[in-house]
Amino acid sequence: MIIISKKDSLPVYGVGPYLIAPMFVVSIMGVILSYYNMIPVYKIDSLYWLFIGLAVVILLDAIFLWYAAVKISDISKNIENNKLVSDGVYALVRHPIYSAWLQISTALILFSQNLYLFIIPVIFWIILSIALAKTEEKWLIEKFGDDYVSYAKTTNRFIPFSRLR
Template sequence: MYENHLPIFGVGPYLVLIIGIITIIFSISSYYHLIPVYKINELNMVFFILGVILISLGIVFWISAVLVSKISDEVENNKLVTTGIYAYVRHPIYAAFFYAATGLILISQNILLFILPVFFWAFLTVAMINTEEKWLIERYSDDYRDYSKKVNRFIPKVI
């Protein structure tokens, strides 16, 4: 499955591409009223602000995981990263795209699309369990199991 280290990209690009395409298609369809649009006019600004916050959070997570933590270097060196952003979420790169997609959906303000983040979360969870987390358990065994008991996949623990 892996030679000297886990795959640097894994299934990530495919998962992110699927989420991105679905988000863009439904957002454009909503914008052009190709699908039904249901809005709560009193909350337009709230949804817009929350959307911008989530997109910004996604950018911060991605920068923290890729540039600050230098995850590709750590993978090549066979290190289990549990510090930095990885101390808060196990899969911050996926979380980044999840937050950005959810933010874009909120900005669209179409309540009909608000089900998509639930679908994305379930899709990513199943994909992670069956691919990367499986590889991580094979490679790091109890170290990864202990880490996963303390740190959520995509959403930081509040308490």
């Protein structure tokens, strides 16, 4: 774990609120508009319980990721103390809080069962990947150098699974 001076600390929230709030609003709007048939809806009724079950599993994983990052790893304190955290949930995924919100969005879309909306989480993933590469990850590379680069090479950005090699 690397520690740098407190005056050079990264912002605790980063670009998160600017990325997550619109993502969440779009997901909720998609669900509501689908429910009231205000947008085209394509459902496969025979897959109802599969989508509901998958949504519940994804939602539970999102809760775990968020809790592990915020409460167990105490990421706010580590950011304020300029520590690069790469253990715990951060050994599974580099951005567990963003991953959690991406999963919440995906679960909401699955609950809607509107297949037309299934592209939305993919779009969010692309937007988050680009935005984080150009902001927070750039800052982390500037702060922690090769340590962050090595960590990034072995840990996925959002999907908490081992990299395929």
